[in-house]
Amino acid sequence: MFPSQFGYHKPGSVAEAVKLLQADPDAKIVAGGHSLIPAMKLRLAAPSALVDLSGIESLRGISVNGNVSIGAMTTYAQIRDSAKLKAALPVLADVAYNVGDPQVQSCGTLGGSLAHNDPAADFTAVLVALGASVKAVGPKGERTIPVEDLLVDLLTTSLAEDEVLTEIIIPGGTSAAAYEKFRHPASGYAVVGVAAAVKTGKGGVVDDAKIAITGCTSKATRAHAAEQAFIGKPLSAESIAAASAVAANGLDLNGDHYASADYRGHLVGVQTRRALERLA
Amino acid sequence: MVAEKLVGQPLKRKEDPRLITGAGNFLDDIKLTGMTHAYVVRSPFGHARITSIDTSRARAMPGVVGVFTGEDLAAVNPLPCAWPAAGGENNMNTPRVLALGEVHQVGDPVAVVVAETRYQAKDAAELVDISYEELGTVVDAYKATLDGAPQLHENAPNNVAVRWTCGKDADEVSAALAASDVRISQHIVNQRLIPTSMEPRGSIGRYDEGTGDYTLWATSQAPHVHRLLITAFILGIPEQKLRVISPDIGGGFGQKIFCYFDMPLVLWLSKAVGRPVKFFEDRSENYLSAAHGRDHITDVEIGASRDGKITALKVDTYANLGAYLSTVAPGIPTTLYGRMVAGCYKIPAIHVNVTGVYTNTAMVDAYRGAGRPEATFLIERVCDLVAQETGVDPAEVRRRNFIQPADFPYDTGIGMLPYDSGDYEKALDKALWNSSYADLRAEQARRRAKGNRKLLGIGLSSYVEVCGIAPSKYMGAQGWGAGLWESANVRIHLTGKVVVTTGSLPHGQGHETSFAQLVGDELGVPFDDIEVEWGDTLGTPFGFGTYGSRSLTVGGTAIYKSTAKIREKARLLAAHMLEANPEDVIWQDGKFQVKGSPESSKTMQEVALAAHVAYDLPEGMEPTLEATTFYDPPNCTFPFGTHICVVEVDADTGEIDLLRYVAVDDVGNVVNPLIVDGQVHGGIAQGLAQALFEGAVYSDNGELMTGTMNDYAIPKASQLPVYELDRTVTPSPVNPMGVKGAGEAGTIASTPCVANAVIDALAHLGVRHIDMPITPEKVWRATSAR
């Protein structure tokens, strides 16, 4: 496993990182390196230089005040172990604990996961379900992008080559959220992952809900049909059954030699039911 | 004080502190002065004609020392195949060092770049311009034999590499089937596996211009054998002009038995460029082109009585051997599979037909268990099919068909050596007891009655395997191209310290520890004073290496016999020193003593000193204490046991949870129980991974779809159960220590055990068989009839 030759930069600020990216269009950001470095070793990626964000302190950290804000360079391990997050939005720690293995959790970053947009990533679906958005800084300044708009297609985002994803913001108001993951026996990635988040009002009626699917679509995708099946009703055995029955409807499911599209569709239904049962 | 016996103690492995703290010396740790690096350009196509190769751009790259193609090595012979199937048809095709004219699998080596660094070699390799004309591909062993399938080799019509049968006449067995009350037929696939040892493969070649000597460092399970094959068959240089060294080896599982292209290649390159050359494959290269295992497609017909006795077995197997024959490939699906299909059972009529087939895939050869896992999977599935069909409990079916203790030595009638010893029922009963089998069945019935969505499955596997692969006479008759004995040299130094040189080759089995235990007891020398050496052909007797669980049974016996020779010589010297009659001097409590007067004694160390200084030796005695033994055993050994696995299958998703794993193994006498347990643990993990996770998948055009660990599912700790191990002890009469071998048992037993458990969980839904790996999707399809 021997990558092609590449240069290396370690900027101290986001502005400096943006400058480096502007100066060399073939350079790439490296965060935890757990997606990019393997690709370089297989020579599927051959950037001219790496711009390492690990020296930029402002990109790390977790704050909770109504909204939850997480710096792009925050690792899964930091999310997994954060007492603040466990109190505010326990689903995040739960998901972080289920990403890869402890080594991956120690290195992989939330920003890297979103910027990479692996079709089987866990947090992409979870953040879609939570209605999160990200901040990105480029030559023209800062902008805010809803995660749903950030994720364009397989391994493709709406970030420009010279933009740095700096922060993830999760709005408050979620009553409960859960993530159900069916792991691939080799990679540990999701064969199917279902994230569900609800806002419930009086009498347990669901005022709003988002369900997002990962692992079997080209990017994390909303299961609108399932959402509509129980919004406006309380979560009950009937509404959950109705939602899981239609969860795979309208999704463009992919299959491979390990799991066919049919089977993944079946799993979407089962896992949607299980996720919603945990919220009920 | 009587020293406690070392044999039988669970001593921690001597080698572990070195190996697990990074102090080992593995092939890629070796750096020679002036060493260059080779990177191999491989075929991206499963089958193609090479129309042109242009190396000029690569040659111009920085650091490049040389670029070579098959044309440059045209005078070098292809690799040898050392084990054609005796009594069968063998249409032999073996790989060339670098392909010439045609490639037959993705990953076939086509050109090689030698450069100052590995990075430079790889950068330049990307610029070797090769054009190909693509040819048709076939990856499935059965389809490859059909008329109209793409042909790989001219001398192998319908891609048939090997045709072989054993057992009774096919018609006779058909008649026995027809006469049976119960008849079952089943199509069974034993999928292809990729061995995946922790360390991949590699080699370093160094040519000495002054002496004309070559040295090869290789990840080799059998350095003497490789020296022989490379010198006499491939490069045509005198055997004494090559020294082969195996450094520490990070696991092999059989994959490092074989002779690979890179071994002669680095030697040839070293002479060509005048500098040492290292080749070390990365994991992707290993997956693509090192030998794979298993890959059988079998149709089995079973005859049985209504009370579950197996009356006839007819087996028709297509064994995928890959693009060429690897070093011992034809021997595996024939001698080591076909002749073992009877398992632990008395089956009066057996016929086995094996067709070995060329396909556009990586070569297939021995992989941990080699033939016996395939045979055991087959016969243990057969037992469960008979149970299901007759309604007799699976444990009872096994019991009713077992070979009985009084039957040993037992000849199964299909050309295997006679099974040495066994008490199959004892191991079965212990496993049933340890698992509380009756309670498990009751719980299963309760769950079924309640319609519980967590389906309970109980799987059994009673296995017997053949270990201590030998004797030479038998193996020669099976087509094996050499003897299969083992050597050992034991010497006691002047200071009383002992060096044991073995022709076997540890690559994770703990020889340094087990052999020291054995020698310590026999020579009365402390464990820490014994050094076990191996792996260098320089100045050591020929040895055959480690595979087929033969190190202790064959190599250990050679050591044991050497210690006996030394002890006898030392006894005579001790008598001389004690001024006693030799007849009156005995070995007792780890010392030489005059019978009846234990105060009159000499230790082995005292005798060793006297033997070395040689001031006063008995008339005619040579100095020193040293003995060499070449041991060819009279028979193989046949370990056995019963494993039981309990699974829970999620009826909604098809997910499989391993609740319990109970193993009762009989490996004869045990030298180090800790090491045996470790071997069994690893073996079970590897075997159950075949049942549930692993499987190499090729696309129709010969691309390996499971080319990385992201796709190919080797088991992780989190996917494995807690093992509940136990043993019965039936000593082998074949060797003086009564040992049977423990390296492969776990792998052999666990695959059918786990598969049977999952299928048992679904049996009440009408499921009879599911091919491996049994993934959740396959369970879901089998139960929802999709």
Ligand SMILES: Cc1cc2nc3c(=O)[nH]c(=O)nc-3n(C[C@H](O)[C@H](O)[C@H](O)COP(=O)(O)OP(=O)(O)OC[C@H]3O[C@@H](n4cnc5c(N)ncnc54)[C@H](O)[C@@H]3O)c2cc1C
């Ligand atoms: C063995 C293994 C198992 C894994 N299992 C899982 C799993 O189960 N679930 C899962 O979700 N993931 C899994 N992963 C992937 C892991 O989560 C990755 O770490 C993650 O997808 C990428 O994060 P990173 O920080 O490593 O990014 P990097 O690899 O450093 O970068 C990935 C991409 O994102 C870009 N990038 C990174 N940060 C930024 C930024 N701030 N702004 C703009 N662009 C940026 C990079 O340029 C690069 O293109 C696994 C990885 C491994 C090696």
